[in-house]
Amino acid sequence: MQPRPSASARGLVLAFTLTLAGAIGVLFLSWQASLLDRYEFRQLQTALSTFWIASEGWKLDYPLPLFGPPWSVPMEFPIYQTLVACLHNLTGWGLEQSGRLVSISFLLGSLPAIYDLLGITGLSRSRRLIVLIFIITCPVYLFYARTFMIETTALCFSVWFLASLRRGLVAFHPGWLVLTLCFATAAALTKITTFIVFGIPAAALVLSQTVFARTAPSRTRVLKLCLSAGIAALALTIAWAWFQHGDTVKDSNPFTGFLTARELQDWNFGPLPLRTDWSFWIKIQEVISGYILADGALAIGLICTAFATKNIRWGAGLCLAGFFSGPLVFANLYHIHDYYYAANAIFLVGAAGLLLASAWDNPRLPAGLNWSMLLLVLIFQGYAFYRGYYSHHRNPAPPPPEIAAIIREEVPADGVLLIFGDDWNPLIPYYSERRAVMVPGRRENESQIIDAVIANLPPHRLAAMLITGPVLQSEEDFPATQAARFGFSVEPAAVKNGYALYLPKSNAAPTIATPNPAPPADSHERFIGTENTLTPEQFPMCTPAPLRARSQFGVQPGMIDNQMVVLAHAFSELIFSPPPGARKIHAEVGLAPNAYANSLPEATDGVVVQLFEETPETGRRLLLSRALNPSTDAADRGPQTLSYTQHEEFTGELIFLISPGPDGNNAYDQAYWKHILID
Structure with a gap:
């Protein structure tokens, strides 16, 4: 027997409240850390514009002072940056902390709109909270909602666009339709790639209230359809006008033409064959299981499909269509950057949440199984976050250079x-x-x-x-x-x-502290980055576990081709203490498929992998060196085996160094270690 609805409702309110409190606590982890944790390039780009807006005031052609006059490279409309700058100037809080708070606020601000949207499903108020629990425990939101990025801003505007569109179509009130236009325009201007992902759910919502609403007068249905199309068209036209203006500004500097919308089309959409490449779909699966919906939570959603109502199953299918529209349209962006999933992860976790919420009161479920499944979802999602993004909290971001x-x-x-x-x-x-x-x-x-x-x-x-x-x-x-x-x-x-x-x-007098003008003996030494202490259990693929690591972009566990690896973007090095008597090294190293998915210059130009033994007496002694360039040599694609044996045992530390190729360019040098054995 299932619990009484009233008791279950109170329990779900309590469960949501506790989960929300826990999620907020996670979002505030590493609050004072630098922005150099993950995709720091994008975070710093947003923060740089925000800093100058806060310093010099708002301008339509907002500053990104990287290329010289006119000091502007307009990309997204600076709604997020402006809000952060205002909060920073009004409160005196740190700029980076203000950015994190605004980003978190937009994620939390999207929850009421999602809750209201769920009314269309017929779920009771308390059962809608199950869907919200799935969303606030999604690892991609627990991490990227506290970064200095526009992702949750665009998400919030897009969700409120859907919610106000639904209200406007049901009530057919001009106030709601005006709000719909405002949210649609804000979403499109903030991040067009996020707004586009909401196209399928928006179209389904409009069709349900027009074409399939047989009881409404035909004139009303046609008017609703035309108004909805007009709102979308107007929002997209405004966004298009902004992009055209931005391209005009970019064309005024000879260094910024490569950032115009017309030049970025291939980068944004990627080649058509990418969508049928097996590595593309494996990467999607890796992101889903590692960063969005853990395998166990996904399995629970699939089990609940048998107990959910027909309408909910259709709704879940619609959510899946919305989810996959992101990587299918913007294949290259989703293939390379996991933060793009902040736009569409809501649909996948929302689908799983809908199925559990619909099955919650099904009498065919054994008593207590619904609560057991919800508890398991929390455990699975928490463990997925721990295995993935939590490494950025265990190993704090390096300080500014x-x-x-x-x-x-x-x-x-x-x-x-x-x-x-x-x-x-x-x-x-x-x-x-x-x-x-x-x-x-x-x-x-x-x-x-x-x-x-x-x-x-x-x-x-x-x-x-x-x-x-x-x-x-x-x-x-x-x-x-x-x-x-x-x-x-x-x-x-x-x-x-x-x-x-x-x-x-x-x-230029030598009064600067520690000038250090002479380069060290190892020409790579100055470019490695900050040293981090590692946790041995993070590296089951290494025997023994590394003592420490240094990298410009962070050394951390990750997934490549559905296997745990050590992500080690060049420049990077892993330092090991060999076990007593060890004299052999066996390792597998490679470059991630997305590193060479495109043609040069939007691909790696190769890396150099070197193994050293280092002692205080002799310094570094080169043991093995191997150049890899999968962009031009198909034989270098996938894991490459390295083997080394010497007669005497190792007496010093072993350094596994990955450097850029001969041109010294480390763009797209997304290298990894699949396996390391020292014995």
Whole structure:
């Protein structure tokens, strides 16, 4: 016998309240950590614009000062950035903490709209809470809702667009229709890829209230259909006009044309064959089981299908269509970035939640089984979060690079940095709080274009030059030539974090703390990044477990081809203490399929894998070296075996180093270790 409905309702309210409190607690973990945890490039890009909006005020062509005048590269409309800047300026809270709070608030703000939308399913008020429990325990939301990103902002606007559309169609009141237009426009301007994902649910909602609403007068149905189509068309037209304006601004700088909407089409949608590639669907499955809906929770949803009502099964199927529309339309974006699933994960976990909620009171279920299944869902989802995103809390994000603090001390607040070798990575411009002219890609030899960009600066505004990357720094003529061209000292004033800082001759005296101008013996040493202490149980694929790791992008466990691996984007190194008597190494290393899914330059140009033994007496001794370039050599795709044996036992630490290829470009160098055995 099932519990009385009233008792079950009170229990579900309590369960939701406790789960929500726990989720909020998780969202506030690592509150003071830097933004260098996951997809820091995207977080820093958003934070950089927000910093300058907070500093200089709002502009339609909001700042992204990475490429020189006009200092703007309009992408999404800056609703999120503006709100964060206002909160930061009004309260005095830290900018990064303000960004996290706004992002969390948008996730929580979407819950009332979802609750209201669930009214269309016929579920009682308390049973709707089951769906909300599924959503707030989804790992992708527990992590990305506390990042400095626009994902939950776009999600919230899109959900409220659906909720107000439903209200507008049912009540047929102009107020609701105006709200629908406002939310649709805000969603499309904030992130068009998120708004598009809501197209299938919105179309189904409109059709249910027009074409399939046989009891309503035909004139009313036609009017509702036309108004709904008009709202969508107007919102998309406004978004299109914004993108056209943004492209006009981007075309005004020779370095930003590659970021126009027309140039990014192939990047956004990906090639058609990608959608039929087996690795594409394996990657989706890995993201689902690891970051959205754990296998056990998915199984419970499937079991409940047999006990759910027909209407709920149709609703769950519609949710699945909405979920898969994301990766099918924007295949490349979803194949490469798991944070894009913040737009559509709501549909998959929502479908599973709907099925359990519908089966909740089914008399065919044994007594107490419904509560047992809900408890298991919480356990499965919690464990999925622990295995995946929680590693970013166990291993806190590295602090900002030291070179940024040196730049803040030595470069005037209105000074501009000229940066070579870092593409358009906003790391240094953000943490140094300085504008920059970043020479993107491999365009450092385009002297006329560089000169034209710098000529648009006010006089004497170019205040420092930064060079990074082993190739550029190892070329004897390049640093000296560029320093002489722009009036900087030919000797770096400081070398930190893989960056060499050059200052004008007049103030390049060696007064900067720990200048360290001479490169170390190992030319890669300066580029590795911050060292992290690791937890042995994170690395069952390594025997023994690594002692520590260093990386620019974080070393962490992850999934490749449905197997646990060590994600180790170049530059990275794992350090091991070999067991007594060990003299053999067996390892498997590779590059993730999405690293070479596209053609160059949107793909890896290869990595170099090196194994060293290091002792205090002899330093590093190279044991083995292997170059991999799966973009051009099919034989380098998939896990590659490395084996090494020596007669004497190892006496020092073993270093497993992954560096960029011969050009020193680590873009898309998404390497991994599948297996490491030292015996």
